[in-house]
Structure formats: structure tokens, C-alpha cells
Amino acid sequence: MSKINAAITAVHGKVPEKVLSNFDLEKMVDTNDEWITTRTGIKERRIVSDGETLSDLGAEVVKVICEKRGISPLEIDLIIVGTVTSDHRFPSSSNLICHKSGATNAWGYDVSAACSGFLYSLVTGQQFVESGKYKKVIVIGGDIMSSIINYEDRNTCIIFGDGCGGVLLEPNEEGNGIIDSVLKADGSGKEYLNQKLGGSAHPITKENVGHPDMYVYQEGRSVFKFAVTSMADVSAEIMERNNLTGEDVDWLVPHQANLRIIDATANRMGLTKDKVMINIEKFGNTTAATIPLCLWEWENQLKKGDQIVLAAFGGGFTWGSIFLRWAY
């Protein structure tokens, strides 16, 4: 019997309608379109409207994935959601998405790995499919970053946006699907990128409510240095392990944190720009959603057998790279 790989067999993305442009931000903090564009590559991002939640976006992703694949949500076995902005501390967003999408035979849970959340979740989902027990696993990456951003802090509010994307994983015996992964974690990076208040170490109290520590803190320059080397290193490592040259890789799907980090990773891999998925200008950094949103936008250009490298770096620190062959 040939090896069972977990392969992506459908993909969908969902972003909120509301646009927050660089020009809107110019009116909110001391910044300008030129600075944001040259330093990050971002022109605009999407932000949820009042009442719109991660589980709403995720449920839509699940429903459309099932429609595209011609299956019922009742056939889904498991839904894993990479996020740091779940609707609530509990229940998990996965739990709510199963309910809202009609995937009532599924169970699931959330995975917290910041911008690497989709990669961590995808490798987790892969194990369930490769075990032979699970046939249809949906892996989602989604974040409502606007819920934890301080719109008075120009260091962070210009970067992040809201969005959600997901894929269906199914068994594949043709040699396509997820081939290899390298995932890393280094908790000593905590001080450079975090949300200090609101966890059990520093609960929100009457005294500290409204303090800037309730929101995302990022020391951009330090994170940039780690991100630019780590994302490139891990992508080079996965290429080496699988004997791939730049010519062999059809697509790089990088986390969309900063155009300069993406360019450095592509250069290190020996890839020309036309092989790199980039939509940072429209959506900004949507944390766990960036990679599935790219796959969704490029789905029509992908061909069976295409060799694809996914790469991310995020808070924690967490980072990693996945090599897969497109299955449809």
C-alpha cells in the first residue's frame, strides 16, 4: 500500500467588507501613506464591523469549502483553528464554527501560535489524516486583530488587519499533499511581541482596564531582525532536506508581515518574484490568516503537482516552513 499523505483538496477565504486604508490611519495617528507603503508594503487592511466575529468568518469558510468539494458539513470529522483572537477565552472558536457551519459531527480545538498558527494547525491536521482514522479535516487560520490593537499606537495599528482562510485536508495516495515540515518555537522572544494583559499571568482588573498593555505590543526592529533571518533559514532548510533548488519550487506562500521580509526569504530561496504570493497591500498582516488567504486568491493559478513552500514567523517566537505538492 502506498503512503497516505494529507493533501489540500479545497480552499476558501473570507475577509470583512470594511476597509481601513493608510489614508484613514493618517487621520488617527502620526503616520503617512508613504511611510507605511515603503516600510511594509501595506496600502489597506480589512476590519470587522460591530458584531462580526471570527466564528462568523470561519463558518462561512467551512460552508463554502464543503460546497466547492460537493460534500455536506456533516461529513467533516475535525476542525482545527489557528488563532490568537478567538471569539472568547472559551468555548473555542472551533467549537462555535462547528455549530454555526452545520459541521455537527465534527469536534475540534484552537491552536495558539500567533502568525505561525496556520502552519502549526496544518501539521496537526496532517497527523490526523495520515493516521488513517480521519478522512476530512478542515484547518483554518483566522484572526480579528482589530480586537487587540491599540489604534493610538502607530507602531502596531498600521500593520494588522482581520481575515480568515481555511483548507480541507483529505488522504492522498498519489504522492501529492504535505511532504515535509520544519516547525520551531522560542519562548524567549516573548518580550518583543506580546499582549501582556488578559491572560492568567496578568488578568484584567478594575485597576488596569484601559491600560495600553491590554493591546498588542511589538518592538518592530527586533522582531524584524529575527523574522528576516528565521523565515529565510527555515525555508532554505526545507529546500535542502528535500533536494529542491529555486527552479524546483513553483510557489512560495510567505506570511505577510512585511514586504521586505518576504523579499529576503524569496532571495535566499533563489526564487523570482513571479513565484511569490503577495497580497499584503490589500489585507495587511492578518496573523494566522495570511497563508490560507494567499492560497485562496491564487487557487485558480495552481496546478496539480505544483511544488509549494509555505513559510511563517510570528509571536512567541514561533516559525516554520512546510513543503507540499498541490493535489488538484
Ligand code: UT7
Ligand atoms: O507578523 C508577526 C511578526 N512581525 C513582523 O514580522 C514585523 C517585523 N517588523 C517590521 O515589519 C518593522 O519593524 C515595522 C514595519 C514594524 C517598522 O519598520 P522599521 O523600519 O523597523 O521602523 P522602526 O520601528 O525602526 O522606526 C523607524 C522610524 C522611527 O523614527 P526615528 O526614531 O528614526 O526618528 C519611528 O519612530 O520610523 C518611525 N515610525 C513611524 N513613522 C511613521 C514608526 N512607526 C511609524 C509610523 N509612521 N507608523
